[in-house]
Amino acid sequence: MGGLDLRTPVVVGVGQASERVDDPGYRRLSAVDLAAEAAREALADAGADGLAAAIDTVAGVRQFEISIPGATAPLGRSNNYPRSVAGRIGAAPRRAVLEVVGGQAPQHLVTELAGTIAAGGSEVALVFGSEAISTARHLAGTADAPDFTEHVEGDLEDRGPGLEGLVSEHLAAHGLTEPVSQYALFDNARRARLGLSRAEYARQMGELFAPFTTVAAANPHAAAPVERDARELSTPTERNRVVADPYPRFLVARDQVNQGAAVLLMSVAAARRLGVPEEKWVFLHGHADLRERDLLDRADLSRSPAAVLAARHALEVAGISLADVATFDLYSCFPIAVFTICDGLGLAPDDPRGLTLTGGLPFFGGAGNNYSMHAIAETVVRMRAEPGAHGFVGANGGSLSKYSVGVYSTTPAEWRPDRSAELQAEVDAWPAPEQARAADGWATIETCTVKHARDGRRTGIVVGRLERDDRRFLAVARDDDEELLDLLSAGEPLGARVRVRASGEVNQVALG
Incomplete structure (x- = not known):
């Protein structure tokens, strides 16, 4: 790797943390504590000493309780989440970022900060996110509930919720106030396009997600590590009640989790100076970030062409084809989020390579906006175990609204800019159906x-x-x-x- 540009970004450490309220030794960790534990794991994973002091940038993924204006934190929260986590691990970064809402945030931040490192604006960056939703629901209102309130000094680049285009008074007036109903519209539109009956489509959804449960059952960080077959997933029962047609509860992202994950990345120069072994290095070969049209402006509600375009472009930047990918982790909050990528890329839902490394959002857990940080962590571990292979992470935010893709490999590769801005202009110019706000x-x-x-x-x-x-x-x-x-x-x-x-x-x- 001697010929690499010294500013080439590399992922050198990943970490995950979790706990369940019914675990022996349950510690009642806050979101800050979970992120800090994951960050320590990432620092240790890098295999060198003194890394915390070298961190110049930290970026946090926004928790659900600070994602919506007016939302409450029943057990309290930090006023400066990124710097609270940094303080726990002994880091004093000059820059702290709190990202906008959306499941695209983990991959977007990794891509953004890798580009910042490549441009010389940073040397060592730590990205993390966490949720303690399960603990908050379990302990809120109890006599001995912990207080997670923290007040931390220091600058914070708070990018705000970033909800523009995701919610509107018109949608809310018609009951589209939460993701499950919006995604249900998309899956039912896909059923209409395919001409399938309710029973046939339910079977498709169950068959799609059954292998995910197998992966989750073997993952020590999974919130619901239970293997289920396609029939059990898709058949409504008292426990598996229908939430929004066509979704019974088992096919919906599980947000009741206590999970955190972190990714440490730095320049080649910093990695060498700090003594990070080269066998720890994983390169971001391909990347793309695109935003779909607003919900009612989409020509076809059964597809997400912007997400597919992002996936294709990331592969193009990486210089590989779909056949060259060894592992996938496709964002899986609802079946349509996986189906739309499979449909668009020609990827079979039962591809033998599998479509998840974590177990997916309904089974591993939909760790708020931070799920894909866990996917990146799992991908990095797999890439080290399979040198030269390529791993694909697809991260989705909003209602099939924002899609960020990363392609990872241990094969050395200098930073390659993408054309996301140019492609976004094309997406924004796509024709939209004319709307009747007041219809008769x-x-x-x-x-x-x-x-x-x-x-x-x-x-x-x-x-x-x-x-x-x-x-x-x-x-x-x-x-x-x-x-x-x-x-x-x-x-x-x-x-x-x-x-x-x-x-x-x-x-x-x-x-x-």
Whole structure:
């Protein structure tokens, strides 16, 4: 590796930490504690001493409790999460970053800081994230609940939630207030495109995720390490209740976790100066970051072409084909997040290489915005075990909104810029369907979902097209329209004819 540019970025250390509330020796760790434990693991993994003092940049992935304005932290939180973690490990970085919301954040930060290192703006950077959601839910309101409040001094580059384009008053007025209902629209749109029955599509989803459970069952950091077959995953039961059609609970990302992960990267010059063994080095060969059009501006709700474009471009930057990839970890909050990449790349859902290294978000755990930091950690470990192989990490944020890709290998490679900005301009110029914010007339259902509350209440949500001009609209079913709700939740509504009427800020649909 003697001929490498000294500013070439390399990943040199990865670490993970976790605990479950029913584990023997459960320690009630805060999010800061979990991230710090993972960071210590990453420093130790690098195989050299004195690394913490060399860190000049830390970047933290935003926890769920600080992702939405007005959200509360039931056990308290740090006012400066990145510097709280840095203080725990004895680091005093000159720069601290708190990233925007989204599951793309881990890979995006690794790519961004690798580029910063390549440009000479940093030498040693530590990226981390964590969630203690399970502990917060378990202990909130108890007599001996811990207080995780911390006040830490120091500059912080807080990039804000970054929710622009992900939420809107129009979506909220029609019940699209959480990811599960939005992703359900996408999976049902894909079912319509493929012409599959409910039962056939349920089987596809179960068959997709059953191998994920096998990986999770063998992962010591998994929040739900239980192997399940396709039928168990896709069959609604009292325990596996339907959350939003077509999803029973087992097919939905599990956010009740206590998990942290960290990645240490530095320049080749720093790695040599600090004595990091070369067998620890893993290079970021390919990378890309793209953002999809806003939800109702997408030409086809069954696909995410921006995510596929990002995946293809990262492979192009790496100079390899899909056949050259040895391992994959595809973001798997819901089945459509995996299906859309498989469909777009021509990757079989049952590819023998597997589609996850962690076990996936419903089974390993959807560690807030930080899941893919665990995927990167697992990929780095596998790449060291298979020198010269390539590992692919696909990280998704929002509602199939932001996609970040990394391609990793131990094969030495200097930093290669990507063309994400140029490609993003192309995505932004894609045509969008014309919308009818206030819709009236006969229409057909393009896609839909029904949210099922624990008390049995059903909320029907429809995306449709007006017959007279094909404008797209968003609408809801009336709570007392049992006939329509039955069709949406148990019949065959996709392509059905309905009548839509505007009522104030909300469009309502009925069968006639």
